[in-house]
Amino acid sequence: MSVLQGVLHQVLSWAALCHILSVVGTGLCTVAVVWMVKLLVRHAWYTHKLSCFSKPHADSWLIGHLGQMKSTEEGLMQVDDLVQTYKHSCSWFLGPFYHLVRVFHPDYIKSLLMAPASITVKDDLIYAHLRPWLGQSLLISNGDEWSRRRRLLNPAFHFDALKTYVTMFNASANIMHNKWRRLVAEGRTNLEMFDHVTLMTLDSLLKCAFSYNSNCQESSSEYVSAIVELSDLIIDRRHKILHHWDWIYWRTHQGKRFKKALSVVHSFTREVIQKHRTLISQQIKSEFTTTPQRKKDFADIILTSKDEDGKGLTDEEIQAEANTFMFAGHDTTASAICWILYNLARHQHYQETCRQEVMDLMEGRDRHEIQWEDLSNLPFTTMCIRESLRLHSPVQAVTRKYTKDIALPGDCTVPKGTICLVSIYGTHHNPDVWTNPQEFNPMRFDPNNIMGRASHAFIPFSSGPRNCIGQKFALAELRVVVALTLLRFRLSPGVNPEMGTSSGGVRRLPLLVLRAEGGLWLQLEPVDLPRLEEPQD
Numbered sequence: 436m437s438v439l440q441g442v443l444h445q446v447l448s449w450a451a452l453c454h455i456l457s458v459v460g461t462g463l464c465t466v467a468v469v470w471m472v473k474l475l476v477r478h479a480w481y482t483h484k485l486s487c488f489s490k491p492h493a494d495s496w497l498i499g500h501l502g503q504m505k506s507t508e509e510g511l512m513q514v515d516d517l518v519q520t521y522k523h524s525c526s527w528f529l530g531p532f533y534h535l536v537r538v539f540h541p542d543y544i545k546s547l548l549m550a551p552a553s554i555t556v557k558d559d560l561i562y563a564h565l566r567p568w569l570g571q572s573l574l575i576s577n578g579d580e581w582s583r584r585r586r587l588l589n590p591a592f593h594f595d596a597l598k599t600y601v602t603m604f605n606a607s608a609n610i611m612h613n614k615w616r617r618l619v620a621e622g623r624t625n626l627e628m629f630d631h632v633t634l635m636t637l638d639s640l641l642k643c644a645f646s647y648n649s650n651c652q653e654s655s656s657e658y659v660s661a662i663v664e665l666s667d668l669i670i671d672r673r674h675k676i677l678h679h680w681d682w683i684y685w686r687t688h689q690g691k692r693f694k695k696a697l698s699v700v701h702s703f704t705r706e707v708i709q710k711h712r713t714l715i716s717q718q719i720k721s722e723f724t725t726t727p728q729r730k731k732d733f734a735d736i737i738l739t740s741k742d743e744d745g746k747g748l749t750d751e752e753i754q755a756e757a758n759t760f761m762f763a764g765h766d767t768t769a770s771a772i773c774w775i776l777y778n779l780a781r782h783q784h785y786q787e788t789c790r791q792e793v794m795d796l797m798e799g800r801d802r803h804e805i806q807w808e809d810l811s812n813l814p815f816t817t818m819c820i821r822e823s824l825r826l827h828s829p830v831q832a833v834t835r836k837y838t839k840d841i842a843l844p845g846d847c848t849v850p851k852g853t854i855c856l857v858s859i860y861g862t863h864h865n866p867d868v869w870t871n872p873q874e875f876n877p878m879r880f881d882p883n884n885i886m887g888r889a890s891h892a893f894i895p896f897s898s899g900p901r902n903c904i905g906q907k908f909a910l911a912e913l914r915v916v917v918a919l920t921l922l923r924f925r926l927s928p929g930v931n932p933e934m935g936t937s938s939g940g941v942r943r944l945p946l947l948v949l950r951a952e953g954g955l956w957l958q959l960e961p962v963d964l965p966r967l968e969e970p971q972d
């Protein structure tokens with residue numbers, strides 16, 4: 436009897452399990468079908484709404500242009516073709532998931548970038564993966580939250596603050612140049628620029644942000660390695676569409692590495708901000724003593740910044756902004772410097788003219804130091820810098836969404852919620868705007884030649900309310916580093932030892948910022964100048 440009962444019990448359990456599975460299975464199937472139908476309806480809606488935009492050939496009605504997105508030299512050449520063919524804009528879709536309007540003409544870009552910040556949204560296509568690192572910071576936030584942060588952060592980029600930062604740029608460039616001198620003396624005259632310059636920009640940001648001497652140009656730093664690792668992993672994630680879903684990503688090897696690097700970066704920032712708070716409160720206490728006040732860095736300024744109601748940022752918000760300062764400031768500036776040096780290496784006559792300009796500026800001085808007041812006295816060097824930012828923009832594109840429809844010229848409307856990919860690269864290489872756009876010609880930025888140019892033809896720092904808050908900082912650093920480099924070294928195209936190609940045949944690599952496949956190699960020769968006292972760190 437009990438055996439029969441046992442068998443019966445088992446059969447019933449199996450039946451119950453099968454029933455449960457079939458209910459769950461049917462449920463899952465229904466959810467999947469509803470999801471698919473919603474996706475397809477959305478896809479049809481966008482296809483209809485974006486029909487006023489030209490649509491380049493897609494691989495299929497469903498996959499669209501998914502397979503055509505390439506972060507390579509060929510990808511950039513494809514943008515050149517799009518710009519040649521469509522002149523101002525076109526629409527793209529990446530499977531049924533993302534529908535994009537791609538814009539690459541100043542008149543079209545203007546309507547988008549100048550839209551009020553209150554209706555502008557940083558979409559998740561590019562920015563979502565930065566959130567675990569940067570939090571809800573200036574770069575990512577929207578609406579009122581963004582505008583409060585921007586007001587509170589503005590003082591950190593004011594001229595008074597920039598003047599202090601210029602001293603740090605000199606110090607970090609000196610360390611890099613001393614290292615180059617040692618390498619050249621050992622016979623290593625062919626150097627990869629990105630490795631050296633990225634460490635130098637990180638070093639100078641750490642000095643400007645936290646008055647922190649990491650010594651990262653000379654020996655390895657856990658914090659700096661973690662930042663480099665995070666930047667690499669962000670790029671990797673962007674290219675793997677399945678990794679876009681958090682619940683997949685955090686289970687992958689890359690997701691685990693990301694979390695580890697994140698914990699290094701976050702604990703560093705937390706600690707350094709807490710130390711600054713303590714120092715500031717000690718300084719307030721010793722206000723009436725003779726203790727010398729130290730120069731204010733980025734952290735000091737944002738820790739004491741207050742809004743109209745007398746409220747400042749919380750510690751968590753300050754950490755997010757400090758992380759953003761490091762993220763947004765290091766790769767972009769390093770990319771800009773490397774490509775400027777590369778362009779000058781390839782155009783010796785422009786290089787000589789810049790060097791002469793810097794030597795004239797330094798004449799009669801007893802130290803090689805570029806000061807704040809010198810920056811406006813380097814007009815030709817600045818023209819070369821601008822032309823390099825046009826030809827090799829560190830940031831290739833920005834994306835936006837809007838909470839209202841936006842009218843573009845030619846009776847076309849971008850429906851609210853559509854992702855707009857504003858192509859900085861495309862605009863800077865648009866033959867409708869620039870004659871011979873692939874040619875390096877600094878004379879384009881001669882004051883006599885810029886009259887009549889469209890206001891949004893040159894946008895390396897984007898434009899409008901969400902433009903780069905760090906652009907004056909960046910332009911100051913570029914001028915200091917380029918001027919000091921030319922004063923001390925003669926540059927010519929180098930050879931990539933692995934590929935055996937000279938840097939004349941460089942393949943561009945558009946990642947988070949514009950890099951070069953296998954690096955950018957330059958040949959350095961010290962300039963024979965009378966040895967002057969050079970400030971060390």
Ligand code: HEM
Binds near residue numbers: 575585760765902906
């Ligand atoms: C050559 C160097 C640089 C280039 C080419 C550059 C370019 C840009 C671009 C194109 C944007 C717009 C991004 C978007 O809309 O998604 C941007 C925003 C931003 N940049 Fe830069 N940047 C540079 C240097 C810096 C530096 C040195 C800092 C800070 C120290 C910085 C901090 C920021 C921040 C915080 C934003 C967000 C601003 C906002 O949304 O209000 N950038 N940058």
